[in-house]
Amino acid sequence: MAKYILKRILQAIPLLLIISIICFALIQMAPYNAVDAMTTPKMPQETINLIKAKYGFDKPAYVQYFLWLKGMLTGQFGYSIVTHESISNDLSARLPATMVLVFPAYLISLAISIVLGLIAGSNKNKLVDKIIDGFCSISIATPTFWFAMILIFIFGYKLSILPILGMNTIGVEGSISDFLLHYIMPCFVLVIAYTPELVRYVRSSTIGQTSEGYVMVQNAFGASKSEILFKHICKNVLLPIITKIGMALPMLVTGAMITETVFGWPGVGPYFVTAVRGLDYPVVMAILVLSSSMVIIGNLLSDILYSIVDPRIKEME
Template identity: 40%
Template sequence: MVTYIARRLLIFIPVLLGITIINFIIVNMAPGNPVDMYIDPNMSPEIAEAKKEALGLNDPLFVQYIKWLGTLLTGDLGYSMSSYAPVARLVGERIMPTVTLGLAALVLALLIAVPLGIISALKQNTKIDYLVTGLSFIGTSIPNFFLGLALIYIFAVNLGILPTGGMQKLGGDGGFGDRILHMILPAIVLATGIAGRKVRYVRASMLEVLKQDYLRTARSKGVHEFWVTNKHALRNALLPVITVVGLEIPILLGGAIITEQIFQWPGIGQLTLQSMMSRDYPTIMALNLIAAIAVLGANLLTDILYSAADPRIKVG
């Protein structure tokens, strides 16, 4: 296992390098640059050109990338071109809110999807199965921005029982209870799509496992149906689900961009949108690097969990 993990970590290095090259090219291909975002009618072309030169924007793309990579290898993510603050500090302030929100949404989604998927499989081709399947399609299809605005209108504007956004009450102490209240709506929005997808995975996997001979043998020995379903069948049915849970990491990060903006949640998603709007290249590159590391790390963790869940599967 240790050898496998070490080998995978070594493979990460060229993969990350390739990702950064592609991201750097794509980011710089976008129209406009940081200086263009702050040009006013009174700024002369000479001043604008001098500012580009000072920021290194006139250097060839290859030179810009080498400079950025050299700075990264020293452990420095550079400085924001919009706020002139260290990128490491900006990202550090935003990463924990996004991680907290993402984990809450993922746990909530699994708590919904696993029971519903099991019930749907056990009640195959019944009204309950059709209802659960229909709800899963709705959850998968509904856009985050639409669901977020609808929840704000219902629970914050009309009922007034939940806050409209932010991570804590203005002027409040930011206690645990206050943050939970502010997290409910954005977590529901992110969890809805995940739960919709996972219900179908759990249902399909459960249906496949329920056909296996060893379950019929367990029933013939007098094992109660509850234990047949929840002990023998569920463990094997969840193996494919473990794999696809790791694939939710990039989806969570992508969904967080819209969701965090709607609910003004001060996380990575909101910072990503702000950086894109201001053409803040160093911050965008740092966020892309973090996203790539998160995806690669999630894939490795998925393989390890898959092996732990089924001892018959060996990694190496």
């Protein structure tokens, strides 16, 4: 097991390095750079040169990259060009808010999708399967920002039963009931956004399992349909779900970007959107590398978890 994990980690290191190079190169090739955000056409060239020197933009690109990479490896992501605040401090303050919103929402959607996917897969092409598939199709086709705004209009404006923006009401920070009221709408939007893909994933796995030999054996022994479904098929369906859980790791950083922005949730989403609008490239690069790294780490965790629950994976390597 240790050898397998070490092999996967060593394979991930070059990928992380390549990702950092690509992110840095994309920022360098952008039509506007950070200097453009801090200067005006009438500004003297001497002043522009001083600004470039202050932020290290007067150095060659490869020198800028290595200095930036050194900072990333030590956890020092640099400073925002717009606010002049430490990016590390900003992310450490915003990441918990994003995780509190995204992680429970994903777990809820995962639990719902397992039940709905099992039911739909075991009733292929029947009425219940068509109803569940219709729900998935509508959810996938509905833009997240539009659905969020509809909820805000109905429950926040018309009915006035839920707060519209933020994580807490100003002046009542620390109140659990107030937090939950703010939490309901963004969490519901994310659950609706995450569930359809997971339902279809579980459904397809369930359909494949229903034709396996062990299902016919259980039928021969007189086991009920629900017992076969939730006691036997469910175990085998949950194995591929481990991959989906690992791949969900990047969503803890940027998975709720649109929802957070619409609801004014103080997470990474609004921070990233503001940075893009203000050409705050140090912030953009930090979040891009962080989210891309989460993809690699998520893949790594998926492989490790899969090898734990299914030892045959290690034997095939």
